[in-house]
Amino acid sequence: MTYVNRTAVVTGGASGIGREIASQLARRGAAVAVADINREGAQEVAAALARDGAKAQAIAVDVSRPEQAGAMIAQAADVFGAVDILVHSAGVGVERSLLDTTPEEWRRIVDIDLSGTFFCCQAAARHMVERAYGRIVTLASTAGVRGGTGRAAYGAAKGGVIALTKVMAVELAPHGITVNALAPGAIETELVARMHSAETRTVYRAGIPLDRYGTPEETAAAALFLASEEARYVTGHVLAVDGGFLAAGVMHRR
Numbered sequence: 739m740t741y742v743n744r745t746a747v748v749t750g751g752a753s754g755i756g757r758e759i760a761s762q763l764a765r766r767g768a769a770v771a772v773a774d775i776n777r778e779g780a781q782e783v784a785a786a787l788a789r790d791g792a793k794a795q796a797i798a799v800d801v802s803r804p805e806q807a808g809a810m811i812a813q814a815a816d817v818f819g820a821v822d823i824l825v826h827s828a829g830v831g832v833e834r835s836l837l838d839t840t841p842e843e844w845r846r847i848v849d850i851d852l853s854g855t856f857f858c859c860q861a862a863a864r865h866m867v868e869r870a871y872g873r874i875v876t877l878a879s880t881a882g883v884r885g886g887t888g889r890a891a892y893g894a895a896k897g898g899v900i901a902l903t904k905v906m907a908v909e910l911a912p913h914g915i916t917v918n919a920l921a922p923g924a925i926e927t928e929l930v931a932r933m934h935s936a937e938t939r940t941v942y943r944a945g946i947p948l949d950r951y952g953t954p955e956e957t958a959a960a961a962l963f964l965a966s967e968e969a970r971y972v973t974g975h976v977l978a979v980d981g982g983f984l985a986a987g988v989m990h991r992r
């Protein structure tokens with residue numbers, strides 16, 4: 739798969755899964771806008787990509803602000819001439835029980851994880867419709883598919899991302915735009931380092947048939963497929979990258 743002559747915006751590109759997606763896209767020839775609320779982090783990633791010979795641009799954005807999401811797409815289109823690919827990886831997590839979740843925490847997670855997805859994808863779609871081409875990849879989560887403790891706000895937001903992804907896939911199909919979601923399980927990133935306690939790690943791992951957490955590299959590979967020209971007949975799909983977590987029920991380890 740090649741991304742030469744393709745231009746991509748990767749939100750959440752300063753860290754974790756987004757950073758790895760930005761880097762794999764750049765290595766395969768795409769021009770990449772690294773967009774993040776962490777301006778310095780985005781600049782560092784963009785500078786590293788540029789040192790390796792890629793066309794890269796850092797963009798500071800708070801994805802929960804619609805006007806900033808619009809400005810991000812406009813800036814990337816201005817710098818690169820167009821935006822072919824949006825990978826929306828910006829997100830935050832919290833591990834908090836239903837009974838302990840405060841209204842502020844609920845709103846923060848829903849604002850960033852769900853509304854942020856809507857604002858960024860809508861802005862990208864408006865641009866892509868004009869060009870009758872686009873690849874949009876959202877970041878859902880296995881928490882948006884299955885229940886689990888400590889995921890009231892996060893799981894609800896990610897479930898919303900899945901529903902939104904399917905609606906976008908249907909509405910944008912006539913415009914040559916595909917929209918798919920990744921549903922990562924437990925992936926070793928800064929987010930998980932913050933969110934998963936030692937106890938969570940033990941309990942989580944017991945439910946993963948492949949018996950380990952995944953890596954940003956493994957997650958990015960799936961994102962690159964969905965963002966590729968070759969995935970042109972795949973839309974409205976939720977691709978789990980989870981070591982078998984969603985497939986599993988009762989498990990004996992032998």
Ligand SMILES: NC(=O)c1ccc[n+]([C@@H]2O[C@H](COP(=O)([O-])OP(=O)(O)OC[C@H]3O[C@@H](n4cnc5c(N)ncnc54)[C@H](O)[C@@H]3O)[C@@H](O)[C@H]2O)c1
Pocket residue numbers: 749750751752753754755756773774775776779799800801802826827828829830831850854877878879880921922923924925926927928929930
């Ligand atoms: N790591 C996992 O196990 C896992 C599992 C399932 C889903 N996900 C999802 O994958 C995505 C990436 O997660 P990650 O593990 O790479 O996390 P991460 O914390 O390493 O990276 C997330 C990035 O998003 C940025 N960000 C946060 N709020 C923002 C905002 N309002 N505007 C713009 N940027 C913002 C952060 O600055 C950070 O650079 C998230 O949507 C997350 O929910 C991760």
